[in-house]
Amino acid sequence: MNITYVFAIAVAVLFLAVPWYFVILIRKNSNEDINNRRENNSFDFDDNIISLNTSIIESLMREGIKLHGERVELDRLYLLGVENKVIEKAELLLYEKTKDFVFRARAVGLIIDNYCDNKIKN
Amino acid sequence: MNEVTNTVIGVTTNIAVFVVYINLGTFLIAAIVGDRKSSPFITILCLTLANCISSVTSGVMVDNFEVINVQFMRHLWYISLASINIITMFSIYHLHVYYGQQLGRVSHIVIFSSAMLVTVQMIEYVPRILFNVSSIELNSLEIFGMSLSSLYSNGITVINLFLTVITVLVVFFCVIKRYKV
Numbered sequence: 180m181n182i183t184y185v186f187a188i189a190v191a192v193l194f195l196a197v198p199w200y201f202v203i204l205i206r207k208n209s210n211e212d213i214n215n216r217r218e219n220n221s222f223d224f225d226d227n228i229i230s231l232n233t234s235i236i237e238s239l240m241r242e243g244i245k246l247h248g249e250r251v252e253l254d255r256l257y258l259l260g261v262e263n264k265v266i267e268k269a270e271l272l273l274y275e276k277t278k279d280f281v282f283r284a285r286a287v288g289l290i291i292d293n294y295c296d297n298k299i300k301n
Numbered sequence: 302m303n304e305v306t307n308t309v310i311g312v313t314t315n316i317a318v319f320v321v322y323i324n325l326g327t328f329l330i331a332a333i334v335g336d337r338k339s340s341p342f343i344t345i346l347c348l349t350l351a352n353c354i355s356s357v358t359s360g361v362m363v364d365n366f367e368v369i370n371v372q373f374m375r376h377l378w379y380i381s382l383a384s385i386n387i388i389t390m391f392s393i394y395h396l397h398v399y400y401g402q403q404l405g406r407v408s409h410i411v412i413f414s415s416a417m418l419v420t421v422q423m424i425e426y427v428p429r430i431l432f433n434v435s436s437i438e439l440n441s442l443e444i445f446g447m448s449l450s451s452l453y454s455n456g457i458t459v460i461n462l463f464l465t466v467i468t469v470l471v472v473f474f475c476v477i478k479r480y481k482v
Contacts, residue, residue, distance in 0.1 A: 184430065191423045198419045199420075201390055201391070202412060202413055205394060209409070278402075
């Protein structure tokens with residue numbers, strides 16, 4: 180068999196295998212990632228807050244430590260007296276950074292809470 | 302090269318130039334209005350670069366097709382264009398990892414389309430090398446009810462136009478999102 184044919188077939192096999200393997204791999208990773216998020220429904224604050232370096236979130240976490248003695252999740256901060264609006268903004272910022280819908284859901288929850296509180300007050 | 306080949310190359314080149322201009326336009330708009338670390342922007346950036354490089358590379362190869370060894374140029378044509386598509390796929394993925402972004406729906410579509418482009422390149426590459434035929438002679442070979450030659454030219458054109466429509470839509474929604482509030 181001519182060496183050119185062997186080369187052509189080898190190249191074709193390689194060039195067909197690599198992209199499709201890659202497509203399957205990222206598809207699998209993406210599905211696993213979504214499943215993990217659904218199962219855990221949590222976020223590692225200690226690792227991610229520091230890497231995000233978003234000043235408002237960091238100051239809120241410091242406030243949480245000051246009020247509570249240790250780190251608390253953002254949606255618990257309102258129980259410690261931090262304004263809903265501030266936490267809501269932090270949640271939305273986290274959503275923008277991470278695209279994790281948990282943060283968006285929490286922000287929406289806070290917006291609804293805020294709306295209901297205002298209705299009751301009025 | 303005969304008249305039919307010249308016409309096919311002419312039409313394909315015109316569409317390729319159109320795709321490159323549209324991609325450059327969408328990239329500039331995305332750079333102005335969009336988030337420069339977002340998944341759609343990274344994808345459009347990689348796609349635009351790939352289209353520009355492909356366009357330049359194919360132009361140079363068409364000009365030198367009969368100057369250099371034809372057999373060598375056949376290998377070079379398919380391998381270089383397929384390599385650019387594979388590099389695009391990896392670039393999109395690694396830039397997402399670098400900027401800590403998740404692969405969005407658009408990225409998945411572009412990566413999948415790039416894999417399709419590589420597949421189409423390889424479907425024509427193997428018979429051309431094995432049977433040592435020109436693109437006109439490939440018309441006698443059929444796959445999926447289409448001649449190999451038309452499968453190649455139509456396949457590449459359709460996938461590129463599809464990607465262009467996707468990028469235009471992405472940028473359109475970016476602009477709407479930006480100026481909505």
